[in-house]
Amino acid sequence: MMQIAAEGLACNRGGREVFCDLHFLVSSGEMLAVTGPNGAGKSSLLRLVAGLVRPCQGRLSLQGGDPELSIGEQAHYVGHQDALKPSLSVQENLAFWSAFLGGNGEIAAPLARVGLGSLAHVPARYLSAGQRRRLSLARLIAVERPIWLLDEPASSLDAAGQRALAELMEAHVARGGLILAAIHGSQPQPAKELKLGGGPGVIGGYMGTIAQEYPA
Amino acid sequence: MMQIAAEGLACNRGGREVFCDLHFLVSSGEMLAVTGPNGAGKSSLLRLVAGLVRPCQGRLSLQGGDPELSIGEQAHYVGHQDALKPSLSVQENLAFWSAFLGGNGEIAAPLARVGLGSLAHVPARYLSAGQRRRLSLARLIAVERPIWLLDEPASSLDAAGQRALAELMEAHVARGGLILAAIHGSQPQPAKELKLGGGPGVIGGYMGTIAQEYPA
Amino acid sequence: MSLIDLANPSRFSAVTARVLPWLIVATILAFAVGGVQTYFAPDDYQQGATVKIMFIHVPAAWLGIAAWGVMSAAALGTLVWRHPLADVAAKAAAPIGAAFTLMCLLTGSLWGRPMWGTYWVWDARLTSVLVLFLLYLGVIALWHTIDDPTLAARAAAVFTLVGAINIPIIKFSVEWWNTLHQGASVFRIGGSAIHPSILVPLIGMLTAFTLLFLTLHLAAMRNEILRRRLRTMLLMKADAAARA
Amino acid sequence: MRPLSALLVRDIRLAVRVGGGALVGVLFFLIVVTLVPFAIGPDLPLLSRIGPAVLWLGALLATLLGLDRLLASDYEDGSLDLLLTGSTPLELAVAIKALAHWLTTAVPLVVAAPLLGLLLNVDLGASWAVSLTLLAGTPALTFIGLIGAALTVALRRGGVLLAVLILPLNIPVLIFGVAASNAATAGTVPFGGAFLILCALSLMSLVVGPVAAAIALRQGLD
Amino acid sequence: MRPLSALLVRDIRLAVRVGGGALVGVLFFLIVVTLVPFAIGPDLPLLSRIGPAVLWLGALLATLLGLDRLLASDYEDGSLDLLLTGSTPLELAVAIKALAHWLTTAVPLVVAAPLLGLLLNVDLGASWAVSLTLLAGTPALTFIGLIGAALTVALRRGGVLLAVLILPLNIPVLIFGVAASNAATAGTVPFGGAFLILCALSLMSLVVGPVAAAIALRQGLD
Ligand code: HEM
């Protein structure tokens, strides 16, 4: 049983305040959908949780989970950029991240799962946008980590890909995983929602209050 | 009255065939929605029309329009990468492309139109994904060109942004413009559809035949 | 049959298969003749027997330069007509040309020891040849670091044409700068300036080396064509596997 | 005209924002010039003899440093695609980019050369001549480098390979540059001849460079 | 252990695929060595005197060339974010990257040095000593360079500015490297002293470099 709790988080980037006084609570088996208009701070929040951006106020705490690892070290971060090297083959790319992030060297299965089995030996340079996205999502399967931080994971995926992704996320949540996903429009599954860009946000019943942002 | 006609187009990339024997006809006032699964060849087709990829067979012809300009030189190409320099400000970025692509130096209005008026002086490095996308779409407004080649233009736009984009495209088509757009899922407006990834494709009644790919 | 038919790779390999044996024989004969002539060529009154190095040095130098010329012609074929055979010709010529250039450098510096008292001087002729050698290495590096052959061919073609500027520099370096290296005396306007007893064997060796180059080049081209066939077959197999 | 000037301004702006302007450039050469005495030991007559050579090597180094990003960055962020959809011929566009690169790397050196010459105790009169040769010769370095930059994009290669392709072509430029400079400093050989050849090389590369680069880029298209 | 070896293999692979392997590296140094005689004029005794210096300058140049991409490319494609979410400390990760850079740039030089020495007519016995000093000293160049690479990412700067930041720090390495080499070739000064200092510099930068780089990267986070 893990829990990520944010108390009064505030984030400044490039000197401008992105959001402030943000409270939320996500526990394993839950998915928190972070929504909001462009520039509301979704990516910033995810990067902040991943430890890639420093909060300028408030604290972010993790109950349960491995105490001597940071949140980021127990999390998968899938951002706007897919960390792929054009001159390495699809398989080499995945194999490296699997080894570096501490997966069990299993590569073929994840590739097949995201539908890149036949392209395993093609240089990543040759991949289409959706194929690149699929490859970076394959990390989620290749390496077992409890927390997923997904920034618009469905972007440039085709219908089939989006369905597969939704299943993947459901399965993870069902397994007791914990997901924070920044999404536009419809979420793939019923989930808590954290609307940004509408003043201070409170979610997840933390401090006993249910915010009006809670999904109707 | 312009017309882009493709006859038996085939495209090879990295030594493997992407699509072959593709026929379509788009004329001004129309929008052709290019759809298909990931890796079907949507982006390849758009790049081919823009003159950024060479067809290995077939021919692409433009009736009407400026005879001594290539299709690419009369077209806006908005690809997966938004050609922005992180160290230039939003305004500098747009101003440069407007000047280079031969627009009338009008910058403020386009920026306001895509909702970046307040960020005009922020370095592009600081933009969020959606803001970057908005900025590269601002080119469409800043420079008047009859042909638009849009590769998943709506990706990482919020709901409002997608609506604005749809209006923009409708207005362009109404003005007698001509759009080829690669899109996933629902098209923003009724349009001819060219499904890729299903063998040779024929569309637009070219050579008298209506293909089964024609939207039912 | 015309040159056009030759331009077809499979036709080309068929023809070369028939021509090559004869070429090999001709080369051997030419070397035999040239060798004998060289043996009986008189020693120079001041250079002594070392003058005989010339009979390797000059042809080697000549072919080192000529090979780049061949590559430049092929480069035009690649860029203008996008002809696969041109790519093959260019790729095959590079290592051979490099070898001849190296031979020229080595024999030259060996000769330089007795003549100039040093193996190497940074004189215009010598350096321009060294540059040629470096350019060869550069092209070879290009060919070997790029996996996609057509891409490599085009890049190498551009590079070859740019590098061709070096050829006149080599040729005329001796006229433009006062070099240690002696000027052209065989090929020059107003007839040759060498005594026939030297000139004849030199011509003999020139023909022999040229024949050798032809033989090696054609053979290398055939191998390259076969190699490409293999590659495409493998690619097609891979795609078929991917489809299934 | 307007597209080209816009491109020029943009590239200069980028170079200044990223590389840090002309002063940093001068500082760079200052460091190079101070490095050499350390490397070869403080021997004034020798220094003054190889002074021009050092400046020329500095110029070569500075040109090489920015080169592999000259077109690669535009390729990676998709700017190159848009440059191709512009109505300006590609040859002109890349020439302008090279010009911007030259203005931001070589010109600071040309200006600072007399000052730097003093550090290498080349006397002032000769220093002027040296910076004149630099002014005449550095364009060749940049525009030959342009070819390499285009090849790196077309081949998706870079780093040392680029240098390996470029440097041999730069050798003649270096020879005549240094020869002309030495002619000016030592006054042994006539200055005019080498200098004229240097100008010829620059003019030639001004034509060959952009054309070859454009061809390479077009060939590399996909 | 596995993460680190994976990172090492991947970076070496990238370097070879992009830069074209050790042979190209050797070719690069061959060219550098041939460049110098043009610059300073064909004067054999002088050449043999400054031969080691030339090799050292070559090493410096090669190190500089790849440096600004060393971390920047990982930053631009988002790899750096993932490197941070790995359980390996950042200090180690960047150290490994620097190691890969050293293996692919400096080692070819170390191996080829005796051969190159001949061209600069440094006699063979001395050449071995020179390549020994290179082996001992080049790590310092790379790991000091690592700091600059991290700064380029943190400050989103690059090009010449990076060189300006790095070179001054490299001067001591260069001094002692050349001193040790000259001691070996000329045999005037004792070889041991300079060589030991060189090793000390390398060891120090092996520690300072990664730590400083990691700090710079963390500061640059946003
Ligand atoms: C490494 C040193 C040397 C190099 C790179 C070199 C290179 C060349 C080249 C490129 C040619 C031109 C061939 C042609 O015009 O097609 C040539 C010709 C020649 N070289 Fe050398 N050479 C070297 C050393 C020497 C030495 C030491 C001698 C003897 C003094 C020598 C004597 C000649 C002669 C007699 C010719 C024929 C010139 C003619 O008749 O055109 N070379 N060499």
Ligand SMILES: Nc1ncnc2c1ncn2[C@@H]1O[C@H](COP(=O)(O)OP(=O)(O)OP(=O)(O)O)[C@@H](O)[C@H]1O
């Ligand atoms: N630069 C390239 N070189 C070689 N092959 C490529 C290149 N780009 C794409 N391909 C291949 O061509 C095919 C089509 O790619 P393309 O980008 O056109 O697909 P797409 O329809 O745009 O897919 P997506 O919906 O993911 O964007 C893919 O299989 C891809 O592997």
Ligand SMILES: Nc1ncnc2c1ncn2[C@@H]1O[C@H](COP(=O)(O)OP(=O)(O)OP(=O)(O)O)[C@@H](O)[C@H]1O
């Ligand atoms: N690296 C950065 N430095 C400074 N400011 C930044 C940076 N990245 C984003 N910002 C600013 O922070 C705000 C939030 O950015 P963020 O990327 O979190 O928005 P977002 O919700 O992800 O938007 P989108 O839906 O477009 O991805 C934006 O106004 C943006 O201008």
Ligand SMILES: [Mg+2]
């Ligand atoms: Mg975002």
Ligand SMILES: [Mg+2]
């Ligand atoms: Mg696409």
